[in-house]
Amino acid sequence: MIDLRRLRVLRVLADEGTITATAAALYLTPSAVSQQLRHLSRDLGVELLRREGRRVRLTPEAQILLRHTEDLYAHWERARAELAARGGEPMGELRLCGVSSAIAALVTPALSRLRQGFPKLHVHIREEESGDCYELVAAEQADIAVVLPTSDSPPEGDPRFERRPLLDDVQDLLVPAGHPLTEVDGVSLADAAAEAWIVKPYNNDTYPLLVTACATAGFTPRISHHVKEWFAVSALVAEGAGVCLLPRLVPIPEEHAVVRIPLHGEPRPARRFSTCVRKGSETAPAIAAGLSVLRELATDVLAA
Incomplete structure (x- = not known):
């Protein structure tokens, strides 16, 4: 055996x-x-x-x-x-992982709903980049991952995983208050081609998405700063150190003097979140409950 x-x-x-x-x-x-x-x-x-x-x-x-x-x-x-389904309601441990913005906007609210709906279910959350999330799921160190597409993501059809689209998170242009683009109607990403850019580090999931979006708009960003946390990115923008693409799921601190500008033109920059579980595990009661709650929350976010 x-x-x-x-x-x-x-x-x-x-x-x-x-x-x-x-x-x-x-x-x-x-x-x-x-x-x-x-x-x-x-x-x-x-x-x-x-x-x-x-x-x-x-x-x-x-x-x-x-x-x-x-x-x-x-x-x-x-x-x-x-x-597990023969035991009735979801119980035991459910381990979720994802990038920071997904944890803040989706996974943490999911924790609250799961606690209320399934008191016998114990949820553990872990923040990781998407590539690491795939490894955790494959190694049975996590049950559900909320991931972004990256250049090193497993290809579609990878027999280890079951993936489903969850949410398209549109990205806006974030500029300091008083920036000339705040007075322009119908701003496109190409309008910011000459700006200095504040971006995440090279090994962050969001970095290749930004570079790809800029390339699609016809330019290579002139990078002025690499910063890991969104709070720090927003702070630098407020100080006039550059502009950035900010996902809708990421809140702006009230004390930062910045303006979020929705971008026009196609394709609009967006991050596509997906759920990922081990192939065959999606019907386990705890995992099915987690996936269901995440889909409900994604629907609520889109309707807001």
């Missing part, structure tokens, strides 16, 4: 490429990862890894096994979901 936990280690190794990275993703030691893979190889009677310097390469036998792994995991998740 194959231990599915060992298959999970092999699956994560295929994504991460090294024993060390796999151990970090699974919150294990490198020696524990190596031991799990040795046991799996012994159980199957085939060689799964070959050393190539400091890295390891998956053998053809390992690739064959991986082709069947996703189906096995999806069936296992469906079995767990069906068993």
Whole structure:
């Protein structure tokens, strides 16, 4: 009988490429990862890894096994979901993760509704970038992720995940009070091409979305500052240090003298949030309740 936990280690190794990275993703030691893979190889009677310097390469036998792994995991998740459904109302632990603005606008309100509706359900929230959220879901460290599309997101059709669009978060141009563009009707993103730009760091989900939006508008942004937190971005804009794209879900502090300008023209810059769960797990009572509440909240946001 194959231990599915060992298959999970092999699956994560295929994504991460090294024993060390796999151990970090699974919150294990490198020696524990190596031991799990040795046991799996012994159980199957085939060689799964070959050393190539400091890295390891998956053998053809390992690739064959991986082709069947996703189906096995999806069936296992469906079995767990069906068993959990026999217990009635959602209970136990539900782990959600997402980027900061999604947590503030969607996940935290979801926590409140889940507490009220399902008192036996314990919700844990974790803030991470979208790429890390996918890893957490795959490693069974999170159950639901609210993610943005990025260049390193798993491709559509990835058999590990079930993804559904949740909310298109339109982005506005944020400028300091008194800026000339506040007097213009029908501002487009191209109208801000000559401005200095305040952007998130390169490794932040929002950075590639901004660069892509500007490229679509026909220019490369002249970046003046890289800042991580939206509060700090807004503060710099208020001081006249540049402009930025600000998602509608992100509130503006009252003390910041800035103006949010809705952009005209197509395509309008927007961030598309999606939910992501492990394939086959979406009918588990706790996960289904979490997904339902998130969809309700997204509908409320769009109607506001």
